[in-house]
Amino acid sequence: MDLKLKIWRQKNAATKGKIVDYDISEVSSDMSFLEMLDVLNRELTEKGDEPVSFDHDCREGICGSCSLQINGRPHGPDGGTTTCQLHMRKFKDGDSIVIEPFRAKAFPIVKDLIIDRSAFDRVQHAGAFISVNTSGNTQDANATPINKGDADHAFDAASCIGCGACVAACKNASAMLFVSAKVSQYALLPQGQVEREMRVTDMVSQMDEEGFGACTNTGACEAECPKGISLTNIARMNREFIGSNLKS
Amino acid sequence: MSFISSSIGKKVAMSLSAFFLISFLLLHVAINLLSVVSAEMYNEASHFMGTNPVVQFIMQPILILGVLFHFIMGFVLEFQNKSARPVKYEMKNNQGNSSWLSRNMIYSGLVILAFLGLHFYDFWIPEIQYKYIAFEAPDEHRYFAELVHKFENPLRVGFYAVSFILLMMHLLHGFQSAFQSLGVNNKFTPGIKKTAWAFSVVVPLAFVFIALFHHFNH
Numbered sequence: 467m468d469l470k471l472k473i474w475r476q477k478n479a480a481t482k483g484k485i486v487d488y489d490i491s492e493v494s495s496d497m498s499f500l501e502m503l504d505v506l507n508r509e510l511t512e513k514g515d516e517p518v519s520f521d522h523d524c525r526e527g528i529c530g531s532c533s534l535q536i537n538g539r540p541h542g543p544d545g546g547t548t549t550c551q552l553h554m555r556k557f558k559d560g561d562s563i564v565i566e567p568f569r570a571k572a573f574p575i576v577k578d579l580i581i582d583r584s585a586f587d588r589v590q591h592a593g594a595f596i597s598v599n600t601s602g603n604t605q606d607a608n609a610t611p612i613n614k615g616d617a618d619h620a621f622d623a624a625s626c627i628g629c630g631a632c633v634a635a636c637k638n639a640s641a642m643l644f645v646s647a648k649v650s651q652y653a654l655l656p657q658g659q660v661e662r663e664m665r666v667t668d669m670v671s672q673m674d675e676e677g678f679g680a681c682t683n684t685g686a687c688e689a690e691c692p693k694g695i696s697l698t699n700i701a702r703m704n705r706e707f708i709g710s711n712l713k714s
Numbered sequence: 715m716s717f718i719s720s721s722i723g724k725k726v727a728m729s730l731s732a733f734f735l736i737s738f739l740l741l742h743v744a745i746n747l748l749s750v751v752s753a754e755m756y757n758e759a760s761h762f763m764g765t766n767p768v769v770q771f772i773m774q775p776i777l778i779l780g781v782l783f784h785f786i787m788g789f790v791l792e793f794q795n796k797s798a799r800p801v802k803y804e805m806k807n808n809q810g811n812s813s814w815l816s817r818n819m820i821y822s823g824l825v826i827l828a829f830l831g832l833h834f835y836d837f838w839i840p841e842i843q844y845k846y847i848a849f850e851a852p853d854e855h856r857y858f859a860e861l862v863h864k865f866e867n868p869l870r871v872g873f874y875a876v877s878f879i880l881l882m883m884h885l886l887h888g889f890q891s892a893f894q895s896l897g898v899n900n901k902f903t904p905g906i907k908k909t910a911w912a913f914s915v916v917v918p919l920a921f922v923f924i925a926l927f928h929h930f931n932h
Contacts, residue, residue: 474804485804538807564805571798637808637817638795640721670722671715679798680721680791682819683891689811698899704722705897711717 467493467559471506473518474566479574479582485564495555499542500525500532502554503565519578525550527692530627533634534579535566540631540690548629548692568634571677572641585676586628586644592672593665594648596657607657616654623650625693632687632695638679643687645673646703647695653706663710670707722895724791729892731784736889736913738777743917746924753858760857764841785827792820815887822884829877836864865928874925878918885914 468491476483490506497505500522507517523531532549536542542552557563567575572585598604612620624647632643649666652658658665681700688697717723745763749756763769808817815822840860844850865871889910893899898906 472804535803535805538803538805539810566804569799569801569803571800635808635811637812639798640795642721667715670720674715674721677798678721679795680725681895682725682791682795682816683887683894684812684816686808686812697894701894701897701899703897704726704895707720707722708726708897711723 467495467554467557467561469493469502469557469560470562472562472564473579475518475578476575478577483575483578485566493554495553497554498525498550499534499536499552499554500550519576519580521580522550527551528627530629533568533581533583533629533631535564535568535634537564540568540634541629541692545689546692546694548627551692568630570630570633570639572639573630573633581630583628583630585678586630586641588676589641589645589669589672590628590648593661593667593669594652595661596652597660598657610656612655620651620654623647623654623695623699626651626691626695627693629692631690631692633678635686635690636679636681637684637686638682640681640687641673641676641678642681642700642703643691643695643697645669646699649703649706650699653702662706663713666703666706666710667714670703721794724787725895728784728787728791729895731780731787732888732892734780735784736885738780739917740913743920747920749858749861750924750927756861757855757857761852761854764845764857765852781830785823788820788823813887815883816891819884819887822880825877825880826884829873829880832870832873832877836870862928862932865925865932868929871925871929875922878921881921882914882918885918886911889914 468489471488471490472485473488474483475486488506488510490502490509493502493505500520503518503520510517521531521533523529525532527548527550530548533540534542534549536549536552541547541549542556544552544556565579567573567579567581573581573583576582626644626647628644630641630644633639633641636642649669652665653662683697683700685697688695718727745756745759748759837860865874890907893903893906893910
């Protein structure tokens with residue numbers, strides 16, 4: 467199929483970017499979206515032009531690197547998938563595709579479609595950890611019985627890959643779904659109880675410091691999350707935060 | 715970081731002030747509905763609300779502060795949320811992931827604010843003038859006649875109806891959303907959403923019905 471691509475090009479964080487049009491032909495419907503960009507980049511390189519910079523790593527939907535806003539939606543038109551899992555059969559011959567980076571003050575653009583998501587790392591460093599005695603007599607995690615429902619919910623929350631689609635989809639560029647998933651995965655487990663109150667206050671504080679917006683419960687994050695992280699996590703984080711502040 | 719300066723703290727404050735305003739709305743519609751049933755009952759209830767010192771000097775100032783707080787905090791949050799994305803998307807496709815109502819609370823809120831301006835001009839300022847500036851003698855029979863008089867002008871009735879439709883839209887997202895902000899998302903959530911939906915539709919429509927009833931019957 468032949469496609470018209472409208473891609474955000476930006477030399478670096480300091481310069482202004484713009485949409486540049488590219489025509490690409492003979493795209494196979496079996497290609498993944500990233501493979502299509504690989505083909506475009508090969509053509510650009512052969513012509514002596516600067517290839518389009520974009521993030522990618524595992525290409526199997528678990529690393530969260532390949533974050534692109536495709537036709538106005540994070541990771542494109544297909545629900546429950548990352549950009550690397552999106553296939554060109556989802557598009558038609560002659561389609562025009564707008565490709566942009568995820569946009570948020572907390573995710574500055576590095577180059578073209580690559581953004582700096584280290585804000586997520588800093589939020590995690592603020593509290594997404596547990597303290598374990600590693601002196602040689604560490605208790606086997608399986609020795610602590612955990613309610614099946616709690617274990618399932620914690621596992622669901624832990625499936626967040628930190629891609630940033632929640633921030634990209636939210637009209638407020640809020641990171642609440644990401645942060646709440648990380649808060650939830652520890653709050654639900656006995657291993658996470660020691661730092662429970664400190665964790666939520668420190669992570670929310672760091673989230674606000676990074677410049678993410680507040681949640682207005684539109685549900686766009688949940689709808690666009692490739693891993694189906696639920697809004698119940700945000701409610702849990704709100705409870706944890708209120709409870710933590712009441713106790714202190 | 716203090717609780718109220720955090721993003722979650724602000725949302726909690728918005729939710730609590732919303733619940734306070736929603737409970738006031740219920741009281742207000744109940745009294746207004748009396749005007750449809752009986753002019754005497756309406757006059758009696760209005761006279762009580764207008765002369766009782768607890769209502770006048772404790773509840774009324776709290777209500778005004780609640781309204782101001784909700785609007786100011788709404789603007790603060792809107793400003794902060796807008797600044798979280800300084801460069802806009804070339805293309806944004808939100809239709810599939812969220813409702814129009816949830817994305818445009820600030821606009822429905824602004825129409826309600828404009829309506830409150832008219833409402834204060836129509837009812838509150840004349841009340842202040844009557845009671846505390848002109849010091850006119852208490853008249854417990856004036857309220858129904860004043861209400862009917864306000865609904866004579868079709869333009870005012872039209873703006874009144876549009877404002878309450880916008881209030882309905884604001885409540886349709888805001889009421890159930892306030893529970894989520896307070897951390898309530900559990901097995902009761904489907905029931906909460908249905909109850910909030912019913913309230914959000916019935917109460918504003920009741921206000922519109924009252925306006926139309928008096929416009930066409932007097």
